[in-house]
Amino acid sequence: MDHDPISSRHVKQARDAERQRHASSFGAAAVSYAEHRPDYARxxxxxxxxxAPGVRVLDLGAGTGKLTATLAALGVDVVAVEPDDAMLAELRRALPGVRAMSGSAEAIPLPDASVDVVVAGNAMHWFDMAVAGPEIARVLAPDGVLAGLWNLMDDEVEWVAGLARVAGGAAVGPRDTPAAWRAATAGMHLPRAGAAAVRFGAPEQVEFAHGQRRTADSLVRTLATRAGVLVMPEGQREALLGRVRGFLDSVPETARGEFVLPMRTGVLRVRRL
Known part of the structure; x- marks a missing residue:
């Protein structure tokens, strides 16, 4: 069957618009994002x-600086780039000693071959890699590394799997649990091999144990900063978060006081050739 190129173009435009709507939703919740989102396993x-201390690292799509802070603590020479003004303001407030710039993965405000590593924390799935791939390759020094990091809820733990079912795809999305992350990110963030001036080696996927100390209230607030929840109509959002809170109140592990949310940090790393 022949495909209608106009219809295909419209579908792509609609998907791109929806992706942009989700990607741009975080600024309105920048303060909550900074307070409640987890850091990354060191x-x-x-x-x-x-x-290696002193290695030059670009944190791309740095948000409020969750990953940037860990990079700075490791002693690397980090520069943060973030497109959203509200998120960038939170980053600068929290990390006044870090160089932080307005920019995007598709238009990186750095010179050619100026960094050894480009990282992105829970951000690379928002990039338009057809444009961002050559930009990332441009700013990477020879033999440089591109790495995406994602914080994952460990749904091999029974109560976490139950939470994921109650929260649904808006709050626990297609890259938020280990098995889903492995499938969704196996090749999604990499520039296409053979593209002009963009050549990367084979990707490596590794997971690291992690956890976040939470209460039922603060975990609800954490899930409220997810893009799928932020773009919901208010009534639907409140209903969803109410169901999540009800579940947490019913589970012995989370019903009383503080607990540790079992997590992993997944890393997808590739080296520029």
């Missing part, structure tokens, strides 16, 4: 960048 960050 071993995962160290593996992503190679662990």
């Amino acid at each position: 071993d995962a960050v160290r593996w992503a960048v190679g662990g």
